[in-house]
């Protein structure tokens with residue numbers, strides 16, 4: 001039976017990447033050791049690190065005035081790193097809150113700065129909507145403006161970029177980085193935890209505009225300092241070398257498959273296929289407004305909640321894993337990141353239709 005893993009994170013990785021890592025595990029680069037067992041400062045690993053960065057730059061067309069950092073601490077590590085590193089720009093952090101992750105970012109920033117919510121998503125006619133920027137204002141004095149363009153838990157995605165003028169825009173792209181084309185120059189800082197579209201958990205990729213480096217509080221721990229890490233090529237201390245290597249393999253896999261444009265098109269087809277199934281059914285429903293439906297995390301409820309456990313049990317038996325929604329939202333969540341093939345979505349849709357026929 002083919003297994004399809006819909007986990008929100010750590011999420012499935014491309015099979016081709018895992019096979020390559022497996023093939024290289026005991027004898028990487030002809031060294032007779034694994035990549036985990038070599039010095040991060042030796043030439044062979046430095047070449048891996050540099051290629052990973054170069055490939056990421058190519059994929060996202062990162063302008064030369066941005067640094068790419070490979071940091072510890074995942075997504076949450078950046079919730080405090082951002083306010084620490086931008087402290088000298090001011091004492092006010094502004095936030096758009098559209099779900100749990102952007103809300104946690106507000107609370108974490110509040111430990112270091114005045115942290116203010118400018119707008120938040122609302123329930124309009126039973127559906128979750130992100131308010132358009134025309135309905136809120138950004139304070140020009142703010143040190144930065146933070147938002148999360150894809151809320152992994154609620155399945156809410158924002159398909160436009162806030163205009164923040166001279167206030168640096170900071171985006172937590174943990175769950176939709178590399179899923180679609182973006183213009184990096186719209187942002188002051190983009191960061192992402194790795195465990196959805198990049199590689200193993202624990203790693204955070206940070207893309208930061210150079211003029212925003214060196215504005216940190218004096219007590220910023222060195223391993224979380226953009227200045228220290230960029231001066232040290234992200235090797236101020238021992239970096240998560242295996243995660244970095246695996247991220248590099250994922251970037252290479254994306255490039256080998258044509259880069260962002262084809263994966264964006266494939267992601268659209270996958271998401272449309274799943275939402276169409278939900279919309280055409282009497283049993284399933286998704287309560288996010290059409291404009292804000294995530295293409296990465298498709299959240300749905302069964303009209304009759306008492307069927308949830310039976311749905312999950314039958315799904316597991318059919319090889320469809322990890323469909324349980326986040327405990328805060330309930331229901332189901334199918335995470336369909338870059339590595340999920342269309343066949344996985346088709347198998348899920350067929351299962352959902354059959355489940356509705358027999359239980360609806």
Ligand SMILES: Cc1ncc(COP(=O)(O)O)c(C=O)c1O
Pocket residue numbers: 009073074075076077101148150151152153172173174175193194201202
């Ligand atoms: C959007 C988003 N931000 C932040 C995080 C936190 O990442 P981490 O667990 O790596 O700290 C997650 C984790 O799932 C996430 O989905």
